[in-house]
Amino acid sequence: MQTTPLSFTRESLGLNADLIRKYNQPAPRYTSYPTALKFKTVEDRSSRSALLADLEDAQGPLSLYVHVPYCRSLCWFCGCAKIISTDTSLADKYLDYLEMEVRRYAALVREGRKVVQLHFGGGSPNFLSPKQIKRLSAILHGSFEFDEAAEVSVELDPRTLSEAQVAAFKDLGINRASIGVQDVNRKVQEAIHRIQPTETNAKTISWLREAGINSINVDLIYGLPHQTEESFKATLQEVLSYDADRLAVFSYAHVPWSKPAQKILERSPLPDADSKIEILIQTVEKLTGCGYAHVGMDHFAKWEDPLVKAQQAKTLQRNFQGYSLHANVDICAFGMSAISQSQNAFRQNHKDLDTYYRMLDEGNIPLEKGYLLTRDDQIRREVIMRLMCDLELDFEERGLANGIDFAGYFDAELESLKAMEGDGLVCFTDAGITVTPLGRLLIRNVASRFDAYMGSAPKGFSKAI
Incomplete structure (x- = not known):
């Protein structure tokens, strides 16, 4: 080892x-x-029942995922399922239906199954107001029993985060946070429609640590417009000063045929394949030279981080949230487009919000697609x-x-x-x-x-x- x-x-x-x-x-x-490309459309009640039977029969711990689809502005590189709005009252209706879904799912789960992991993704979970965050906590804790040592994590957008939201997430039980940075270069930020000053990142990290949320992950993306080896070297240098426990350095996936907003990025020069390769090599050299382990697949973590310890012990896992510490868990995922996973099945909710609402109004679990494993x-x-x-x-x-x-x-x-x-x-x-x-x-x-x-x-x- x-x-x-x-x-x-x-x-x-x-x-x-x-x-x-x-x-x-x-x-x-x-x-x-x-992969999700193999999922099949749920055609009728019997196929829906077959997918859910795997959850009903299972035992053991649970991992919960909650998808909050709303963002206040559109980042042109984004490939996530999201809804752009500045009207936070929309989340009240969303939470109404989310509560309906959570209760319906929880009724299928055997008693005694404790939650060992909870993750909030998006969109931007901090689109929710502190009051809405508190309500979401009540929805989840009202239907599931949580292990005292549960890992509870959230993805945050520093541009729209408030200290009151940090406090609300802390009250919910958050002990791990991931913040989207992508790049600190102003020219790159302008090209991707995501202006995020260094001071904003520093303030976010300060709020988190003051609240006792000390496990912090920073997300970066390479392959964005105007990025060069030199510009990304400067980004890495600044991000290293944040002293994050983990860094996720993703390769930008340019798929404008499925994400039309990405077409806008072509107005600016995108790094060619050779430039991306050089940026990646530089990143691996820099981060591993500064005490981070290259876990693999875009992820780096401090050598003493539990992620690295799990890899050494061969207990590391991988699921829709990336690398995970928790083995032999079923994932119950809630919200528009969310994907659940159990031993023998995958289940994906509708990506269209109106259809998601309609399915719940009709008394159903809002499944659009699924897959039974051979x-x-x-x-x-x-x-x-x-x-x-x-x-x-x-x-x-x-x-x-x-x-x-x-x-x-x-x-x-x-x-x-x-x-x-x-x-x-x-x-x-x-x-x-x-x-x-x-x-x-x-x-x-x-x-x-x-x-x-x-x-x-x-x-x-x-x-x-």
Whole structure:
């Protein structure tokens, strides 16, 4: 087990731009397997019942997710399900229906199942007023029993955050916060329609720490208009001064065919693939040289962070909220577009708000899509998760866990990995395979070798870098 920080450099990675270009192909982020592109429309009551039966039969802890879709302004890069408005009273109606959904879901859950994790995403959860935040807390605590040590986290937009909202979230039980920064360069901010002064970020972090919310994550994006190696180096330098526990440095996914507002970004020069590669290399070098572990798939954390400890112990998980500490939990997700997950099924709510409301008015769980996993799906889901989280696979261990001859079951997949071994992304060992430091940058592509649907899946995945 690695117990001291690894510092990655271009030389230690054996990195060259030609190699990155070779593998810079579309691939899922694997927050689920199969991916959401495989979900099927819920056609009738029987298919809805089949998806919900998996939740009703299950036992064990729960993870809750609440989607707050509202934002006060549109960030042109955004790919999330959101509604733009400055009218906070809209959230009162939304909470009315959310309460209806929560109660309906809770009635399906066996008694005694405690909540060990709760996450608020968006949109912007701090679109809600302190009074609305307090009401949301009452809705959730009125229907579910929470573990005393539950992890409760929230995504925050510093531009519209108030100290009163921070206090309300703290009263709700928030102990981890993620703040969207994206980039501190003014020219970049203007090009993406998100003006966010450094003072705003500093004030947000100060409020959080004064409230006792000390576990802080900062989100950045590379590949935005006007970004260069030099400009992003300055952004990293400033963000390091925030002393965040975790950093998520995402590759911007330009998909204007599904997110039309992104077309606006083309008015300004977007970094080409080679520039993005150089920014990524620079980021890995800088952050790992400053005491952050490269967990993989865009994520960095301080060496003493629980995320890194979980990876070392091989208990790290991955779900729709990214990397997680909690294994063997069912995710109950509420709100427009939210995705729930249980052992054998995925369930996604309607993305259209009016339809979401109508379904609840009709007495239904507002499902639009879902998926029942096959046995092969379950095996591959576990293999892909362990590869994404552990950065290695023990063939005998995985085979025993799934009741299969691993090498025989995945003969074609393992053969396809030999080319990646030749390029330095993975190493075959006596026990299985290990992802190299270089392979961490392209872990999506490595994991996709075990994806049975990559050949038949619709187009729609972003490139790895």
